[in-house]
Amino acid sequence: xxxxxxxxxxxxxxxxxxxxxxxxxxxxxxxxxxxxxxxxxxxxxxxxxxxxxxxxxxxxxxxxxxxxxxxxxxxxxxxxxxxxxxxxxxxxxxxxxxxxxxxxxxxxxxxxxxxxxxxxxxxxxxxxxxxxxxxxxxxxxxxxxxxxxxxxxxxxxxxxxxxxxxxxxxxxxxxxxxxxxxxxxxxxxxxxxxxxxxxxxxxxxxxxxxxxxxxxxxxxxxxxxxxxxxxxxxxxxxxxxxxxxxxxxxxxxxxxxxxxxxxxxxxxxxxxx
Amino acid sequence: xxxxxxxxxxxxxxxxxxxxxxxxxxxxxxxxxxxxxxxxxxxxxxxxxxxxxxxxxxxxxxxxxxxxxxxxxxxxxxxxxxxxxxxxxxxxxxxxxxxxxxxxxxxxxxxxxxxxxxxxxxxxxxxxxxxxxxxxxxxxxxxxxxxxxxxxxxxxxxxxxxxxxxxxxxxxxxxxxxxxxxxxxxxxxxxxxxxxxxxxxxxxxxxxxxxxxxxxxxxxxxxxxxxxxxxxxxxxxxxxxxxxxxxxxxxxxxxxxxxxxxxxxxxxxxxxxxxxxxxxxxxxxxxxxxxxxxxx
Numbered sequence: 001x002x003x004x005x006x007x008x009x010x011x012x013x014x015x016x017x018x019x020x021x022x023x024x025x026x027x028x029x030x031x032x033x034x035x036x037x038x039x040x041x042x043x044x045x046x047x048x049x050x051x052x053x054x055x056x057x058x059x060x061x062x063x064x065x066x067x068x069x070x071x072x073x074x075x076x077x078x079x080x081x082x083x084x085x086x087x088x089x090x091x092x093x094x095x096x097x098x099x100x101x102x103x104x105x106x107x108x109x110x111x112x113x114x115x116x117x118x119x120x121x122x123x124x125x126x127x128x129x130x131x132x133x134x135x136x137x138x139x140x141x142x143x144x145x146x147x148x149x150x151x152x153x154x155x156x157x158x159x160x161x162x163x164x165x166x167x168x169x170x171x172x173x174x175x176x177x178x179x180x181x182x183x184x185x186x187x188x189x190x191x192x193x194x195x196x197x198x199x200x201x202x203x204x205x206x207x208x209x210x211x212x213x214x215x216x217x218x219x220x221x222x223x224x225x226x227x228x229x230x231x232x233x234x235x236x237x238x239x240x241x242x243x244x245x246x247x248x249x250x251x252x253x254x255x256x257x258x259x260x261x262x263x264x265x266x267x268x269x270x271x272x273x
Numbered sequence: 274x275x276x277x278x279x280x281x282x283x284x285x286x287x288x289x290x291x292x293x294x295x296x297x298x299x300x301x302x303x304x305x306x307x308x309x310x311x312x313x314x315x316x317x318x319x320x321x322x323x324x325x326x327x328x329x330x331x332x333x334x335x336x337x338x339x340x341x342x343x344x345x346x347x348x349x350x351x352x353x354x355x356x357x358x359x360x361x362x363x364x365x366x367x368x369x370x371x372x373x374x375x376x377x378x379x380x381x382x383x384x385x386x387x388x389x390x391x392x393x394x395x396x397x398x399x400x401x402x403x404x405x406x407x408x409x410x411x412x413x414x415x416x417x418x419x420x421x422x423x424x425x426x427x428x429x430x431x432x433x434x435x436x437x438x439x440x441x442x443x444x445x446x447x448x449x450x451x452x453x454x455x456x457x458x459x460x461x462x463x464x465x466x467x468x469x470x471x472x473x474x475x476x477x478x479x480x481x482x483x484x485x486x487x488x489x490x491x492x493x494x495x496x497x498x499x500x501x502x503x504x505x506x507x508x509x510x511x512x513x514x515x516x517x518x519x520x521x522x523x524x525x526x527x528x529x530x531x532x533x534x535x536x537x538x539x540x541x542x543x544x545x546x547x548x549x550x551x552x553x554x555x556x557x558x559x560x561x562x563x564x565x566x567x568x569x
Contacts, residue, residue: 003376006376007376010371010374010376010377011377011378013371014371014372014377014383017368017371017383017386017387018382018383018386018387020444021386021387021389021390021444021448022386022389024390024398024401024402024405024444025389025390025393025398025401027401027405027412028397028398028401031404039404039410040407040410041410042409042410043415044410044411044412044415046412085291086291086292086295087292089288089289089291089292090288090289090291090292090293092288093284093285093286093288093289094289097281097282097284097285097288098278098281098282098285099281099282099285099286100282102285105289109296112296112300112301112304114501114553114554114557115300115304115550115553116501116504116505116546116549116550116553117505118505118526118529118546118549119303119304119307119546119547119549119550120299120300120303120304120307121303121533121546122303122307122310122533122539122542122543122546123302123303123304123306123307123310123543124299124300124303125534126306126310126539127298127299127302127303127306142295142299143299143300145295146291146292146294146295146296147296148296148300151292151296176280176281176284176288177284180288201392204394205392205393205394205395205396207395207396207507207508207511208507208508208526208530211530212530212534222394222397223394223395223396223397223508224396226396226397226400227396227400227508227511227512230400230403230512237404237410240400240404241400241401241404243397243400244394244397244398244400244401245397247394247396247397248393248394248397248398251392251393251394252389252392252393254392255389255392256385256389259385262392263452266449266452266453267452267453267456
């Protein structure tokens with residue numbers, strides 16, 4: 001009997017917690033479907049009287065959100081693809097290939113993990129400016145294309161790949177690149193999925209760097225565009241909520257679809273801090 | 274070294290080159306250049322004419338410590354980090370204990386529900402919360418009014434703006450910490466609980482004498498990671514308050530951004546960036562120290 005009450009109380013707390021946690025997201029969706037002015041009524045409403053997609057239509061026809069969406073897809077997609085290749089090559093080399101200075105190199109990279117990205121930001125801006133990369137997709141992608149965290153994540157995983165597998169391929173006369181490409185990559189697919197999700201989400205969600213490096217409306221990613229629009233359209237609550245939905249929905253979908261890999265990656269990063 | 278060690282070494286450097294170029298040229302080099310930049314008078318006139326830049330010694334740092342705004346930004350950032358990070362860790366621990374309980378049904382659902390805010394785009398949810406905090410139409414005040422609490426102008430009142438931003442940050446970050454706590458809980462050997470139960474320990478005693486001590490390393494890791502993340506506060510005040518009211522939510526990164534990219538005083542902005550670095554480094558060193566004490 002006591003156990004039963006404990007279980008009821010436990011689930012009551014869990015349900016209230018889940019409701020609080022999801023409420024802002026659910027209200028965002030609900031508000032985005034309200035007709036103009038409805039989200040600013042008093043007393044406030046939770047659900048739309050007549051759900052409408054008019055604000056979504058307005059986003060794409062009047063505010064050019066399709067363009068920003070495309071920019072975000074290009075920046076996050078490209079950065080993810082490139083970072084998978086570069087980070088996995090380096091992570092594999094650090095884990096399995098013998099060379100002098102390997103330990104020292106690894107220690108230097110790990111030490112770099114404690115440096116906040118903002119410290120590099122001002123000179124990086126000047127550097128990219130002199131390379132003509134201000135206001136380009138490439139400029140927006142550069143900090144995500146190879147990361148210490150990514151190299152580290154791959155290295156930790158590749159350490160667990162048995163050496164016999166690599167030696168057998170070597171005996172067969174496979175080149176080092178061939179071993180990486182046809183032996184290593186297939187067995188480390190789970191961590192590649194993890195890294196892909198991490199890179200995609202963090203590039204998609206990133207705000208400060210694209211805000212700094214993209215100066216022209218036509219190149220803005222969704223968060224930069226949304227921050228600007230939300231200043232101009234403060235009164236258009238429903239419209240801005242719809243803009244937030246468009247920005248958040250892709251990352252939530254990626255997360256829910258690929259949760260398994262994402263969670264595995266967080267745990268991999270936490271066990272070896 | 275096995276035969277073929279030489280070709281292996283050559284392959285290794287070849288494989289590392291792209292990553293090292295990117296990380297070296299676009300991260301480590303700018304970090305060092307940032308230190309140099311903070312020792313110059315680089316400003317808007319230097320952007321078109323770099324030959325105008327002069328070595329200024331510690332002038333930027335001297336000016337910085339004599340600027341009230343810097344101390345305001347530092348104080349706000351410390352407030353945000355030292356109140357927000359422990360709150361996030363505590364909520365995460367509570368959520369982890371509940372989700373991980375043997376009695377809990379559908380743990381996967383609750384885990385996802387608590388974690389979902391973490392993957393959302395900060396700018397987008399800041400926009401949403403700004404409306405939730407609205408003094409007249411916002412749902413937060415409406416909910417409080419139903420409980421008989423007077424409405425608060427959350428983002429318009431200098432006393433409440435930072436707590437309001439802390440709430441958003443805790444809401445968004447605790448799910449991540451919860452996952453790490455759940456992993457820590459699952460690593461605790463079941464025998465410890467069995468032994469405690471044999472000794473007649475109730476659930477509260479088991480929590481205090483088994484669970485919490487066993488989670489100590491996780492606590493340290495989660496606390497430091499969260500604090501470091503919180504020191505980099507930027508998007509929430511940028512979107513929700515612009516640093517106001519009365520600079521009460523101006524964070525160090527926002528201050529750096531305004532100095533550097535609004536007023537183009539890059540030398541002065543670099544000095545702010547470096548103070549942030551020193552702060553983060555200090556927290557990391559304290560963590561390493563505590564970690565050593567615990568294990569020895």
